[in-house]
Amino acid sequence: MAVRLWMVWLMLLSGCGYVGDPLPPALNIPARINDLRAVQTGDRVRLTCTLPSLTTDSLGIRRVESVELLAGDTPIPVAQRTPGPLEVYWPVGAAGATVVFRVRTRSEKGRASEWSPDVALELQSPVQPPAGAKADPHPEGVRLSWTVPARHAVRVLRRSGDEWIEEAVISASEWVDRGAKFGQPRVYSLVAIHPKGAESVPVADLVITPDDIFPPAIPAGLAAIPGIGTIEIAWERSPDTDVAGYRIYRSAGGTPMEAVGVMSVAAAYSDREIKSGVNYRYAVTAIDQKGNESPKSASIEVLAP
Numbered sequence: 001m002a003v004r005l006w007m008v009w010l011m012l013l014s015g016c017g018y019v020g021d022p023l024p025p026a027l028n029i030p031a032r033i034n035d036l037r038a039v040q041t042g043d044r045v046r047l048t049c050t051l052p053s054l055t056t057d058s059l060g061i062r063r064v065e066s067v068e069l070l071a072g073d074t075p076i077p078v079a080q081r082t083p084g085p086l087e088v089y090w091p092v093g094a095a096g097a098t099v100v101f102r103v104r105t106r107s108e109k110g111r112a113s114e115w116s117p118d119v120a121l122e123l124q125s126p127v128q129p130p131a132g133a134k135a136d137p138h139p140e141g142v143r144l145s146w147t148v149p150a151r152h153a154v155r156v157l158r159r160s161g162d163e164w165i166e167e168a169v170i171s172a173s174e175w176v177d178r179g180a181k182f183g184q185p186r187v188y189s190l191v192a193i194h195p196k197g198a199e200s201v202p203v204a205d206l207v208i209t210p211d212d213i214f215p216p217a218i219p220a221g222l223a224a225i226p227g228i229g230t231i232e233i234a235w236e237r238s239p240d241t242d243v244a245g246y247r248i249y250r251s252a253g254g255t256p257m258e259a260v261g262v263m264s265v266a267a268a269y270s271d272r273e274i275k276s277g278v279n280y281r282y283a284v285t286a287i288d289q290k291g292n293e294s295p296k297s298a299s300i301e302v303l304a305p
Contacts (some may be wrong), residue, residue: 002027002233007143019134019220019269025088025270026055026057026058026059027055027057027111028055028057028059028102028107028108028111028205029055029057029107029111029112029113029126029217030052030054030055030056030057030061030064030105030106030107030111030112030113031054031055031056031113032052032104032113032114032115032116032211033049033050033051033052033104033105033113033116034116035048035049035050035105036048036049036101036102036103036116036117036119037049037119038099038101038121039121039150039197039198039199040092040120040123040124040127040165040197040199040214041089041155041198041199041201042116042126042127042129042200042201042202043091043092043126043132044087044089044090044091044092045055045071045089045090045091045092045099045101045121045123046087046088046100046305047076047086047087047088047089047090047103048085048086048087048088049085049086049103049116050083050084050086051064051080051082051083051086051105052064052083052105052113053083053084054252055107056113059230060219060227061083061107062082062083063081063082063108064081064082064083064106064107064108064110065081065105065107065109066078066081066084066106067080067081067103067104067105067107068103068104068105068106068112069101069102069103070101070102070103071090071099071100071101072099072100072106074161075135075224076088076090076225092126092164093123094123095123095124095125096122097119097122097123098120098121098122098123099120099122099123099216100116100118100119100120100121100288101118102116102118102119102120103115103116104116108249111146112239116210118290120157121197122196122226123154123198124194124196124198125255126198126200126277127152127192127193127198127199127253128192128200129136129192129200129201129202129203130146130148130154130190130191130192131146131147131148131189131193132146132147133146133190133206134146134206134212135186135206135207135215136208136214137182137208137210137211137212138144138210139214140176140178141176141177141178141179141180141181142176142180142188142208142210143174143175143176143177144156144174144175144176144188144206145173145174145175145191146173146174146203147173148173148192149157149248152171152192152193152194152195152196153170153171153173153192154169154170154171154172154190154192154193154266155169155190155191155193155199156167156168156169156170156175156177156188156189156190157188157189157190157191157202158177158186158187158188159187159188159205160259163226164189164257167188169193175218177202180210181210182210182211182212183209183210183211183212184209184210185207185209186207186208186209187205187206187207188205188206188208189202189203189204189205189206190202190203190206191203193280197252212242212288212290212292213292214292215286215288215292215293215295216238216240216243216286216288216292217238217239217240217248217286217294218235218238218285218286218288218294218295218296218297219235219236219237219238219267219284219285219286219294219297220235220245220297221235221236222234222235222282222283222284222297222298222299222300223235224280224282224300224302225302226302226303226304226305228243228271228304228305229272229274230270230271230274231271231274231280231302232269232270232271233268233269233271233282233284233300234267234269234270235265235267235268235284235297236245236267238286238294240286240288242289242290243286243287243288243289243290244263244265244286244287244289244302245263245264245265245267245287246263246264246267246269246285246286246287247264247284247285247293248260248264248269248271248283248284249282249283249284249285249296250271250280250281250282251281251282251299252274252278252279252280253278253279254279257281257283257296257299263287274304275304276304276305277301277303278304278305279301279302279303280301280302280303280304281299281300281301281302282299282300282301282302283296283297283298283299283300284296284297285297
């Protein structure tokens with residue numbers, strides 16, 4: 001009987017691992033929030049941060065009991081309880097006052113996290129949106145223009161689906177969106193930024209479908225060589241990629257310049273409608289695929305032999 005009990009004991013030892021020391025109970029303290037940000041937008045302060053998804057023990061959090069967000073000593077109501085991005089607005093008080101914001105959370109067991117780093121914000125009078133905002137076609141895309149007070153900057157936003165993408169922050173009165181394509185709609189908005197960081201509310205959407213209304217570059221390097229019964233002219237091709245052809249203009253004996261022949265695809269033309277002893281003057285324009293015509297090139301004069 002004793003031997004049988006000894007064998008059972010050995011079997012139990014071989015089948016079970018060693019049980020370690022008991023772990024201390026989890027503290028259930030939410031991790032500290034470190035990304036609190038405060039920006040004045042018009043007559044409100046926009047407060048953003050990320051509610052923690054882990055405790056200080058690296059355990060997951062599905063919900064917090066409360067979010068304590070303070071403006072000085074004044075609580076700001078927060079309804080959100082789940083981890084993730086938080087956005088709250090708080091009405092601006094007296095301009096010139098400096099308000100310190102901080103935030104912390106409490107677990108469902110009532111244990112509070114550390115306070116976030118303080119964020120101090122000097123309140124300003126509400127910033128006015130950019131005035132006279134316009135979106136116009138530009139040879140390289142879309143030109144946005146506006147007016148803001150001295151030393152103010154402007155944030156340029158472009159809509160992409162349901163989101164707004166920041167394209168640029170400009171300390172000037174205009175900006176060219178070189179990513180815009182002719183015939184494709186674009187929607188923009190502008191925000192004025194005070195030198196101390198306060199922002200205006202966005203201007204109403206600026207909607208544009210830019211059209212190509214711009215002529216190609218003027219042809220350069222026009223040259224002419226007289227021959228028997230002909231004057232051969234040639235020029236450098238326009239650097240524009242959408243050029244459909246070139247139009248040749250001619251003046252005979254001082255008459256006004258008129259277009260001659262049909263549009264030339266090549267950067268050369270043979271004028272056989274000439275008379276010996278007459279002075280001819282030529283100029284060339286470039287025409288793009290939309291029918292936009294460049295100004296005339298510098299003219300050249302030649303005497304028909």
